[in-house]
Every structure is written in C-alpha cells, then in structure tokens.
Amino acid sequence: MTVEHKILFTGTMGAGKTTAIGAVSEIPPVSTDVRNSDTSVAKATTTVGLDYGELTLDNGEKLRLYGTPGQMRFDFMWRILARGALGLVILVDNSRPDPLADLDVYLDGFSELIATTACVVAVGRMEAHPQPDIDAYARRAEARGVLCPVLPANVTDPQQVVQLLELLLLQLEA
Amino acid sequence: MNITPKINLAAESAIDTLMREIKGVKAVVISTEDGLELAARVENTAQVARLSAIASSLAALGAVAGEESDLGDCDNVTIEATHGHILMLQARHPEVTLIMSVVAGKEAIIGQVLYFAKQAALALQHA
Numbered sequence: 001m002t003v004e005h006k007i008l009f010t011g012t013m014g015a016g017k018t019t020a021i022g023a024v025s026e027i028p029p030v031s032t033d034v035r036n037s038d039t040s041v042a043k044a045t046t047t048v049g050l051d052y053g054e055l056t057l058d059n060g061e062k063l064r065l066y067g068t069p070g071q072m073r074f075d076f077m078w079r080i081l082a083r084g085a086l087g088l089v090i091l092v093d094n095s096r097p098d099p100l101a102d103l104d105v106y107l108d109g110f111s112e113l114i115a116t117t118a119c120v121v122a123v124g125r126m127e128a129h130p131q132p133d134i135d136a137y138a139r140r141a142e143a144r145g146v147l148c149p150v151l152p153a154n155v156t157d158p159q160q161v162v163q164l165l166e167l168l169l170l171q172l173e174a
Numbered sequence: 175m176n177i178t179p180k181i182n183l184a185a186e187s188a189i190d191t192l193m194r195e196i197k198g199v200k201a202v203v204i205s206t207e208d209g210l211e212l213a214a215r216v217e218n219t220a221q222v223a224r225l226s227a228i229a230s231s232l233a234a235l236g237a238v239a240g241e242e243s244d245l246g247d248c249d250n251v252t253i254e255a256t257h258g259h260i261l262m263l264q265a266r267h268p269e270v271t272l273i274m275s276v277v278a279g280k281e282a283i284i285g286q287v288l289y290f291a292k293q294a295a296l297a298l299q300h301a
Binding site: 030031032033034035036037038039046048049050069071073074076077 | 176177206207208209210223224226227228230231232233234235237238242270271
C-alpha cells in the first residue's frame with residue numbers, strides 16, 4: 001500500500017504557497033484563487049479556500065500538499081486544513097514590513113499542529129532583503145518554544161521545494 | 175480595489191429588498207469574492223467579517239467542485255443547518271464579483287429565499 005502524508009503550506013499572502021505547490025505537483029494543482037481586492041497588497045489574486053497538489057517521492061511515498069489562505073480572516077480554513085497534517089511548512093516573505101511578526105502569526109495559528117508534528121520555516125526574497133537573517137528567525141521561533149529548521153528558499157525552484165519537504169520528513173523520522 | 179459608489183448603493187438596495195421581502199431572514203452580507211465586507215444587515219455585527227470570509231472560501235470551493243465535475247461555474251451554495259439555511263450567491267458585476275450571503279431561520283421558505291436572492295443578485299450584477 002502506498003504511504004501517504006498530508007503536508008500543509010502556510011504563510012502570508014504573496015509568500016509563495018500556491019507557487020510552491022504548483023512547482024512540484026505531479027497533477028494540475030487545485031486552486032481557489034480569486035481577484036484580490038485588498039489594495040494594501042500588490043497582488044492580482046489570492047487564495048481563499050485551499051491549494052492542493054500531489055508529489056511522489058523517490059522512495060514511493062506520496063505527499064498530498066495543501067496550501068492555506070494567508071490572511072487571518074481565513075483562520076477557520078487553517079483549522080480545517082491542519083486536521084490530519086503530518087507537517088507544516090511556513091513560508092515567510094522577507095520583503096514585508098515586519099516578517100518576524102508574520103512568523104508569530106503562523107506559529108500561534110498552528111501551535112497545536114506544530115506541537116505534535118514537524119515544522120520548517122522557509123524565508124523567501126532574502127537576496128534583495130537580507131534582514132532579518134536566518135538566525136533572527138530561529139531565535140524568534142525558539143523564544144516561542146519552537147525548535148525547527150529555518151532556511152532561505154526560493155519556492156519557484158522545484159528542487160528547493162522538494163528539499164523543504166525532505167527536511168520536514170527527516171524530522172518525523174528522527 | 176475601489177468599489178464604486180454605484181455598486182455600494184446597489185448592494186445596500188439589494189439588502190433592503192431581501193430584508194423586506196423574505197420572512198425569517200436573520201442576516202444579509204454582501205462581500206467581495208476575496209472575503210471583504212461591502213455591506214451588511216445583521217443582528218450580530220461580529221458575524222459579518224467571519225461570514226464574508228467563510229462565504230468567500232465556500233464559493234471558491236464550490237467553483238472548484240463545479241469545474242472538476244464538468245458542470246461549469248458555481249452560482250450558489252446552500253447550507254441546510256439544524257435551525258435554518260445559509261444561501262450564498264455569486265453576483266458577477268463587470269467591475270467586481272460579489273458574494274451575497276443570506277442567513278435565514280427555520281421559518282423562512284427556502285424557495286422564496288432562493289427566488290428573491292437570485293433576483294437581488296441579478297439586480298446587483300446589472301447595477
């Protein structure tokens with residue numbers, strides 16, 4: 001029987017959740033993007049339901065990849081999507097005004113899931129926005145009692161997304 | 175996105191009509207398709223933001239279900255709960271797609287809710 005795992009991607013609007021799933025999914029991703037009407041964020045569309053994709057790893061394990069909406073007004077979807085998830089990838093956009101505070105939102109919003117499963121924090125757009133650095137994120141997470149890998153990532157690159165997923169699964173095996 | 179005053183007025187008018195015509199309506203909320211409130215009439219105002227976001231998610235999931243089943247666009251989603259119904263309809267105005275959510279108690283007649291809500295959504299689409 002094929003081993004299947006449910007993995008969840010979360011993070012701020014525009015951090016790359018839909019992009020990450022689309023980068024690695026073997027099936028046409030399911031997307032619930034609609035036109036964005038929040039003028040404070042320069043983005044044409046936004047996810048309001050969920051993203052879904054699938055990926056089979058080299059060892060035959062199948063990952064079902066779910067993406068959450070980023071905005072806190074959709075936190076009811078966070079709770080629904082977190083059910084049964086084996087791990088969480090938090091995507092942070094370092095070009096935003098206070099990305100460390102963004103991290104807090106998702107560490108809090110998914111605290112129950114993080115306490116029982118694995119978590120990886122991936123920081124995007126670090127080339128153009130090097131601060132805060134990776135250590136600052138690790139310290140922030142640790143201050144909230146979360147010990148997890150934090151690394152820079154460009155989620156438009158499928159290899160980097162796979163690396164994040166492998167890192168997540170490694171924690172589960174440990 | 176800036177919603178024009180004309181659409182805002184049409185939204186208020188649609189809400190007035192639904193509150194007037196349907197017996198047993200508890201709330202009407204009109205929001206953008208990404209879940210931001212445009213106009214509302216509701217007993218408990220705390221519900222409004224929540225309902226706008228939930229309607230947005232459900233409409234989007236309904237759209238995916240319609241597409242995946244080769245049934246086309248999702249025009250409305252109806253939820254039958256123990257104490258009433260929630261009806262969520264899309265109003266596709268050329269400038270902006272809106273979602274109208276109607277919360278009705280058990281005493282409301284669902285056929286009547288659906289009829290008036292569809293009329294109101296049509297009026298909003300053509301505003």
